[in-house]
Amino acid sequence: MLKDLFHKKRQYATLATKAEDRAKGPAAAPRDNIPQGLVNKCQSCGALLISKELQKHLNTCPHCGYHFPxxxxxxxxxxxxxxxxxxxxxxxxxxxxxxxxxxxxxxxxxxxxxxxxxxxxxxxxxxxxxxxxxxxxxxxxxxxxxxxxxxxxxxxxxxxxxxxxxxxxxxxxxxxxxxxxxxxxxxxxxxxxxxxxxxxxxxxxxxxxxxxxxxxxxxxxxxxxxxxxxxxxxxxxxxxxxxxxxxxxxxxxxxxxxxxxxxxxxxxxxxxxxxxxxxxxxxxxxxxxxxxxxxxxx
Known part of the structure; x- marks a missing residue:
């Protein structure tokens, strides 16, 4: 029983750690595999926009109309x-x-x-x-x-x-x-x-x-x-x-x-x-x- 108890504690600790990582959001995820400049975030509505799609809209957000420089x-x-x-x-x-x-x-x-x-x-x-x-x-x-x-x-x-x-x-x-x-x-x-x-x-x-x-x-x-x-x-x-x-x-x-x-x-x-x-x-x-x-x- 003691062995199972310690095992459960390790499981809870692991779940807690994963929950903490989720709470930290995208910043906690590794970003090395994301090419720089591939995605832009709208400064008005916060939508994530693919750069090529953004260019099709002349650098304006298709969701809220925000005009990027x-x-x-x-x-x-x-x-x-x-x-x-x-x-x-x-x-x-x-x-x-x-x-x-x-x-x-x-x-x-x-x-x-x-x-x-x-x-x-x-x-x-x-x-x-x-x-x-x-x-x-x-x-x-x-x-x-x-x-x-x-x-x-x-x-x-x-x-x-x-x-x-x-x-x-x-x-x-x-x-x-x-x-x-x-x-x-x-x-x-x-x-x-x-x-x-x-x-x-x-x-x-x-x-x-x-x-x-x-x-x-x-x-x-x-x-x-x-x-x-x-x-x-x-x-x-x-x-x-x-x-x-x-x-x-x-x-x-x-x-x-x-x-x-x-x-x-x-x-x-x-x-x-x-x-x-x-x-x-x-x-x-x-x-x-x-x-x-x-x-x-x-």
């Missing part, structure tokens, strides 16, 4: 006509004008991780057959922060759009100004705004597309200056953060504050467009623009 190259691929893109100024890159500690190393790591020299890709191509100038900010590159090199790339794209009279489409994604470049970074707000004013004077269309997140100096300059402003669902669009504003005004802000839907409700954006409909929406805008003869405005 998209890098600049993919954004261009899903927006423009195939093989129509010609890149502007691919060699422009940031330097370290203020000798900011650790900044060169941060730049190097961002370049290696993204394959980009700077956090924006600009160029021209066609969308549904219509020639356009396009700029796409990449949030993977130091959170899409705007330094002097990025500002220069975007300003040159704006100037080319004005010169060629091609509609300009900018996809924004930024945490704001790049603090490592100080006042030189803040100057890009004025430079890009002036370039857009010249575009406006020539009657050239500018469509600003807000993606998550668009904040700080970018939201306070060119992102808010579009003739038409579109936004992806749930995209954060605002200047200062929620916590700073609440501490300043000493009031609780709405749960959806600064989201695309909140900004639509308050007149800051013209339309919230799902990523799957973005290309068709832009194509419709360009057709209307061309039919009314605005592309040839003097």
């Amino acid at each position: 998209v890098d600049a190259r993919m954004r261009i691929d899903i927006t423009l006509d195939p093989d129509s893109f010609f890149e502007y100024d691919p060699g422009i890159t940031s330097v370290d004008p203020l000798s900011f500690p650790g900044y060169p190393e941060k730049l190097r790591k961002a370049q290696e991780a993204t394959g980009l020299l700077e956090g924006a890709v600009t160029g021209e191509g066609t969308l549904d057959g219509h020639p356009v100038v396009i700029g796409v900010m990449d949030s993977r590159f130091i959170m899409g922060s705007m330094g002097s090199a990025m500002g220069e790339k975007l300003a040159r794209a704006m100037e080319r759009a004005a010169q060629k009279r091609y509609p300009l489409i900018l996809f924004t994604a930024s945490g704001g100004a790049r603090m490592q470049e100080g006042i030189l970074s803040l100057m890009q707000m004025a430079k890009t705004s002036v370039a857009l004013e010249q575009l406006h004077e020539k009657g050239v269309l500018f469509v600003s597309v807000i993606t998550h997140p668009t904040t700080g100096g970018v939201s306070a300059s060119f992102a808010s200056l579009g003739d038409i402003i579109l936004a992806e669902p749930g995209a954060l669009f605002g200047f200062a953060g929620r916590r700073v504003i609440e501490q300043t005004i000493r009031q609780k802000l709405p749960d959806d504050f600064q989201t695309a839907e909140f900004n639509l409700k308050h007149g800051m954006v013209d339309k919230v467009v799902d990523r799957k409909q973005m290309r068709d929406t832009l194509a419709a805008i360009l057709r209307i623009h061309a039919a009314r003869g605005w592309a040839n405005a003097q």
